[in-house]
Amino acid sequence: MIGPVRSQLPPRPASSDRAFRGGDAFYLPNFCASRAAFAIVVVAELTAIVVSIARSAAQGFWSELALSSLFLLWVGLLSAALLCALRPLLARLGEQRGSSVALALMTAVVAAVSAGVFLLGQSHVVRAAGANSLFPRRLGPFVLRNTAIGLVIAAVTLRYFYVTHQWRRNIELRAAARVHALQARIRPHFLFNSMNTIAALTRTAPREAEQAVQDLADLFRASLAEPLETITLADELEIARTYQRIEQLRLGERLRVAWHVEALPLDARVPGLLLQPLLENAIYHGIEPCPAGGVVAINGERAGELLSLVVRNPLGARARDHDGNQLALENIRERLMLHYGARALLKAGRFGEEYIVTLRFPYLPAPAGGARD
Amino acid sequence: MLRVLIVDDELPARERLGQLIAEIGGAQIVGDASTGLEALEQTVRLAPDVVLLDVRMPGLDGIETARHLSVLQEPPAVIFTTAYDQYAVHAFETYAAGYLLKPIRKDKLAAALAHAGRLTRPQLRQLAAASGARRRTHIATRRRDQVSLIAVQEILYFQADQKYTTVRHAQGEDLIEESLRTLEEDLGTDFVRIHRNTLVNTRYLQRIVRDADGRYCVLLRGCATALPVSRRLAGELRERFRV
Structure with missing residues (x-):
C-alpha cells in the first residue's frame, strides 16, 4: 500500500x-x-x-x-x-x-x-x-x-x-x-508527481532518473504483496527509505528525515508496509503543507521482547483533513491485530506542535505465519 | 515572445517546464517562484503574459494565488498545473480555465500557451468554489503597482462605499474593489454582517452598546471606532455572540 x-x-x-x-x-x-x-x-x-x-x-x-x-x-x-x-x-x-x-x-x-x-x-x-x-x-x-x-x-x-x-x-x-x-494501493497524487519528477530528471540527471524508476518499481512490488504476509524489519525499513528517496527528489531540502532505528533487531518479522504509510502520511500532512518543510523523526526502540516504532512530524501549517490519514492508520492497526492480536498497539495523536504515531509489537524472529492461527 | 512565469513548489517540476518551454520556442521564461506569495511579487515585478501555476502548494494554493493575481491592473493569463486533483480538474473544465496534467506533455503545453486566456474575477470565484478549494486565507490589495496580502484573521471589518470597500486590519486600512456580498460569501461564518455596509470579523466582536443618540453600536477589540449596527440585527447579534 x-x-x-x-x-x-x-x-x-x-x-x-x-x-x-x-x-x-x-x-x-x-x-x-x-x-x-x-x-x-x-x-x-x-x-x-x-x-x-x-x-x-x-x-x-x-x-x-x-x-x-x-x-x-x-x-x-x-x-x-x-x-x-x-x-x-x-x-x-x-x-x-x-x-x-x-x-x-x-x-x-x-x-x-x-x-x-x-x-x-x-x-x-x-x-x-x-x-x-x-x-x-x-x-x-x-x-x-x-x-x-x-x-x-x-x-x-x-x-x-x-x-x-x-x-x-x-x-x-x-x-x-x-x-x-485492494483499495489502498497508491496515492495517485504521489504517482503522477513522481512521474513528472522522473520526466524532468531523464534530461538533466539520467542516473537519478534511473534510480527513481527502480525505486518506484520496488515500491510498487511491495504494495502488491499479499497484505497478510510478513517480511523482515530490514526489508520494511528499506521500503520506507526507498519511498523517502523518491519524495526527496521532489521536495529537496524541505524534507528531512531523522532515522534512529539502530536499536531494532533487523530479523524481526513484521506485516509488510507498516512503516512506509506512516512516513507517507507524515510527509503528506506535516511536510508538504509547510513552505519551509520540516523534520520527520523515526525512532525505533526495543524493550525486551517488545519493539516500538515512533514516527513524529510537525503539524502542517494548516490542519489538512485527515481522512486519508485515518484510513492508513486503521489499515495498519488491523494488520497488527491480525498478526499479533492484543499484544500489538497503535497510538496516534497530536502532542503540542507534533503529530505522533506509536507502534508497539512483540519481537517475533521466526516466521509468524501459521503460528497465528 | 510570450513572457512566462513558472510557479511550482517542487524544483524538478519547475525544471521540466523550463526544458519544455525552451524547446517549444516562441515563449520565454522570465522567472520562477516556489510559493504563491513569491508568484504575486514576481508577477508585479516582471509583468509576465502567462503564469503557469501549480494547484497544490504550501501556503497560498494555486487557485487562491490566481484570485489575487486577478486584482492586478493587468492580470496575466493563467494556466494551472496539477498532478491529481479531481475536483479542481472538473472545475477547470467547467469554467474553461487552462490546465495541464503532470507529467506535462510538450504538445499540450504548447497548445495551452497558444490559447492561454485571462480569467475574469467572477470566473475565478466560481472556479474556487467548484474546485473545493479552501476558504480564502488572504485578501489582496493593490497600492499603485504593489500588491500586498492581508491575512483574513487580521482583518477587523470591511466597510463598503459607493465604489470601493475599505478593509480595516491590524496594520491599517486599504481599499479593495470586491463587493461586500462577494466577501461575505467567500469568508463564510467567520464574518458577520452588522449593517448594510459593514461586515465584521466575529473573532474581534467585543460588545454592543448604545451611543448618545440611543443607536446601537458594535465595539471591536483593538479598534477605537464604534460601528453602527442596524436595529434589526442588534438583538440577533447579542444572542448569537453573547456580546
Missing part, C-alpha cells in the same frame, strides 16, 4: 478502530436482544438437565428437571437482565475487570435466588400447602452448593462468549484487511 486512495469506502464491518477501545467491541453480547437471551435460556436448560440427571434418585428425573429449570431460568434471566443493564459499564471496565465483575454478578444472582427459594420454603403459604418437601431444608449447604455450580457455569459461559466473539472478529478483520489492501 502506498497510501490509501481517497475514495468512498463501501460500508465495512464495525471493526478495528473501535475494537481496541472497548465500547461496541466488548465481547459480551447484548443481552437485551432476544438472541442472547435465548442463548441464556438454552444454557440454563442444559444445566438443569445435567443437574437433574446427577440427582434424579430423590424425586424422579422429570420433577427434578422441572424444579431445576424453574430455578435456573430465574437465575439465567435475572443475570441476563442485569448484564443487559450493566453492559456499557462492564465494557468501560475493559475485558479483564469487566469479566470479573460479570462473573461476580452472576454468582451473586445464584446466591440471591437460592436464598430466596429457601425463604419461600419457610413461608406460611408453602407450609399451609404442605409443599415444603419441594424446598431445601437447610440454608447454608443449599446456597453454597448452588453458588459453586453457578460460578463454574458462569465462567464457562463467559469463556464461550469470549471465544465466539474473538473468532467472529478475526473473520471480520481478515475480510476488512483484504478490502482495504
